[in-house]
Amino acid sequence: MRLEIKNLSAGYGPIQVLQGLHLRVEPGELISVIGPNGAGKSTLLRTISGLIRPTTGSITFDGKQLEKMPADQIVRQGLIHVPEGRRIFSKLSVLENLEMGAYTRRDAIAKDLDDVFGLFPRLAERRIQKAGTLSGGEQQMLAIGRALLSKPKLLVLDEPSMGLAPLIVRSIFEIIQKIRSQGVMVLLVEQNALQALGLADRGYVLENGRIVLEGPAKDLLASEAVRRSYLGESLVH
Ligand SMILES: Nc1ncnc2c1ncn2[C@@H]1O[C@H](COP(=O)(O)OP(=O)(O)OP(=O)(O)O)[C@@H](O)[C@H]1O
Ligand SMILES: [Mg+2]
Numbered sequence: 504m505r506l507e508i509k510n511l512s513a514g515y516g517p518i519q520v521l522q523g524l525h526l527r528v529e530p531g532e533l534i535s536v537i538g539p540n541g542a543g544k545s546t547l548l549r550t551i552s553g554l555i556r557p558t559t560g561s562i563t564f565d566g567k568q569l570e571k572m573p574a575d576q577i578v579r580q581g582l583i584h585v586p587e588g589r590r591i592f593s594k595l596s597v598l599e600n601l602e603m604g605a606y607t608r609r610d611a612i613a614k615d616l617d618d619v620f621g622l623f624p625r626l627a628e629r630r631i632q633k634a635g636t637l638s639g640g641e642q643q644m645l646a647i648g649r650a651l652l653s654k655p656k657l658l659v660l661d662e663p664s665m666g667l668a669p670l671i672v673r674s675i676f677e678i679i680q681k682i683r684s685q686g687v688m689v690l691l692v693e694q695n696a697l698q699a700l701g702l703a704d705r706g707y708v709l710e711n712g713r714i715v716l717e718g719p720a721k722d723l724l725a726s727e728a729v730r731r732s733y734l735g736e737s738l739v740h
Contacts, residue, residue, distance in 0.1 A: 504530050504565050504656055504688065506551070506582075511560035513550040520546045522712040523560065528657060533679070533689040535699040535720065537733055538709035544692040545587050547709065548661050551690075552584035553577040564657065579607055581656030585663065589646045593635025597626050600634050600645055604652030612652060619648040622678055640671035647678065657688040664695045676702060696733035700724045708733070 506528040514520040520543040528534045538544050549555045551562060553574035562569040569577055591600050601619060605612045620627035623644045629637065634645055643663055650658055660679070664672040676698050683689050683702075693699035700706050700720040708716035708729065716728060723729045 506657055507563045509561045511550065511557050513546060513555050513557045520712050524714050526707055528688050528690055531688060532704045533683045533702055535703035535706040536692045536709055537696040537699060537706065542709045543712040544709055545661055548584055548659050548692060551659060552582060578653060581654065583650045583653045583655035584659040585646050585650045585661060587661040589642045591634045591642055591645050595634055596631050597634055597645060598630040601649055601652050604649035607653060615652055619651050622681065623648055640667050643667060643675060655687055657690060658682060659690045661692050662694060664693060
């Protein structure tokens with residue numbers, strides 16, 4: 504089971520955003536993609552999950568070509584995208600939102616619901632609460648929990664820490680680590696480069712729709728360019 508992206512270009516109408524990029528997620532890996540605002544990170548994830556069609560290149564997952572596959576079919580391959588900004592169903596309860604995550608399944612979900620509540624005790628306490636009244640951190644937990652009920656093989660997360668307080672960010676990252684330790688591959692887009700690379704096996708730096716740097720996460724964390732641009736370190740001491 505691996506994701507392999509070759510020479511991928513994509514954009515919106517005449518606007519080309521992704522400019523021929525290569526990226527792969529190997530079995531069991533957690534991969535982080537970092538980059539400035541507008542670099543094309545979300546566009547990359549939308550293209551992988553079939554919401555945008557590539558203009559060139561190929562996306563292969565578990566031996567299947569995704570680039571012409573409808574988005575709902577991609578979900579059925581086990582590739583689950585948690586988009587930026589959480590998109591939960593605010594009028595539905597926590598439990599109903601989680602059940603929506605299981606819509607592609609025909610088997611019983613009780614055990615998986617228990618697992619998600621085990622991972623997110625806050626959601627268990629609030630299972631009948633309307634999702635729209637959850638805090639930002641709780642909504643992010645719900646979005647991830649809902650994705651887990653689709654039984655992802657590859658979980659694609661777009662800035663799960665966005666707008667959250669440091670303590671909640673830390674618990675979200677711990678949960679991502681746990682999910683990964685259960686054998687789910689993870690592709691994580693983050694502004695929070697230090698923590699994202701801290702979790703990742705490998706990382707990619709995306710700028711202007713191109714991969715400008717890639718390698719083992721610890722090498723990226725040590726690299727001068729990453730430290731200067733993404734970890735807020737000045738070269739002048
Ligand atoms: N629906 C759209 N129509 C036209 N252009 C878009 C659309 N969505 C994004 N873009 C443009 O594509 C470029 C990349 O946007 P994208 O959202 O992929 O960046 P990003 O790296 O995720 O940024 P951020 O860190 O701010 O989330 C930007 O210049 C943006 O304005
Ligand atoms: Mg984005």
